[in-house]
Amino acid sequence: MKKFISLVSMTALALTLSTSAFAAQGTVERSVNFRSAPSTDSSVYSLLKAGTTFEILDKVNQYWVKANVNGKVGYVSTDYISEKASSSSGATGTVTRSVNFRSEPSTDGKVYGLLSAGTKFQLLEKVNSYWLKIKADGKVGYVSTDYVTTSGTPAPSNPSTSKPDASTADRIIQQAKKLQGVTRYEFGVNKAPNVMDCSAFTKYVFGKEGVELRWGTRYQQDAGKAVSKSNLQKGDLVFFGTSSKNDINHVGIYMGNGQFIHNAPSTDGVTISSLTSGYWKDKYISARRVL
Incomplete structure (x- = not known):
């Protein structure tokens, strides 16, 4: 699913965002259980069908979001939903530790350069829990989520089609x-x-x-x-x-x-x-x- 000197080693870790960052609407892409807690062991309130929309209250972790569905609060798996930013949200970020700025969301992607700590950027897209698509100094590329903080919610990446990339x-x-x-x-x-x-x-x-x-x-x-x-x-x-x-x-x-x-x-x-x-x-x- 989407700055400048020497190479640094990167490990892919989950991005954690504050509750305030999620002024967003969620849409169910494939039927998913609406649960009482962020765990597959928790009780199921109901099955949300594809096309159901809801308010995202919080990003619990890379696997779960806290959701408000018709006034009821519960949790859904991120594997089955897409996110859309509210019109009022602004998506920006700051580099917390020097990070490679790459041409692709992969450690094999070409390194444009190294972004130093404190660099500000525009957040274009959360590709997945490992990578962000950003715009920095007029250039578009990708950075590891492990080395940045963000505020606001970007537009989601396009949902998968029936044929693999x-x-x-x-x-x-x-x-x-x-x-x-x-x-x-x-x-x-x-x-x-x-x-x-x-x-x-x-x-x-x-x-x-x-x-x-x-x-x-x-x-x-x-x-x-x-x-x-x-x-x-x-x-x-x-x-x-x-x-x-x-x-x-x-x-x-x-x-x-x-x-x-x-x-x-x-x-x-x-x-x-x-x-x-x-x-x-x-x-x-x-x-x-x-x-």
């Missing part, structure tokens, strides 16, 4: 391939990029291209929207059950031509496997499209 999918696959021979597998570990489990691996490589995923197959299996096996496209997440056909416990990234790349315990690292023959063919359960 091919260029983004290709870049994600290339990011995954770079980890072959680098990443070891260890269940329940997320020490990127050296030691990860399967879902930490997918979270990491998607995050490198500005696409946010939560760590854990239980979360990723509900991300984006469902796609059938016959309609798989590059960049789709593919899920498997190695102990039970009904219990998802493994995830990979579809590469096209019946192949997927994943961080597998059987090979203790990143490998490419077939979805149409061999061991994984019969372990396949489902797929999700997040691009």
Whole structure:
């Protein structure tokens, strides 16, 4: 989904905004549960259908917003909504620590230069929880959310279409391939990029291209929207059950031509496997499209 000297290393962390920054309206893009608390373990008030509009009261974190729906206050997942700024809100920001100003929302994006602490900028778009699209000194580019503060709410990025962004999918696959021979597998570990489990691996490589995923197959299996096996496209997440056909416990990234790349315990690292023959063919359960 969108200043000037030497390179700095960046880690993608969630952007936290104050309640006052959210003078915004939300719109449900895909049906979503309206909950009593910002957790999938909380009680469900109702199911909000696509097209439902509501007032965003607060951005709890990168996963949840506090919402006012017809006078009732609750919480909805950010995965299923879009945000639109109120006409009166102004979106600006300040660099808190020197940060690379890039051509794309990715650590592989060209570095225009380094923005020093104190630099003011216009906030054009919150691409995701990792990246902002900004305008500084007349130039448009991207900065990591970890190094700035903002006020006001920018226009949201365009919602995903039914077809994945091919260029983004290709870049994600290339990011995954770079980890072959680098990443070891260890269940329940997320020490990127050296030691990860399967879902930490997918979270990491998607995050490198500005696409946010939560760590854990239980979360990723509900991300984006469902796609059938016959309609798989590059960049789709593919899920498997190695102990039970009904219990998802493994995830990979579809590469096209019946192949997927994943961080597998059987090979203790990143490998490419077939979805149409061999061991994984019969372990396949489902797929999700997040691009």
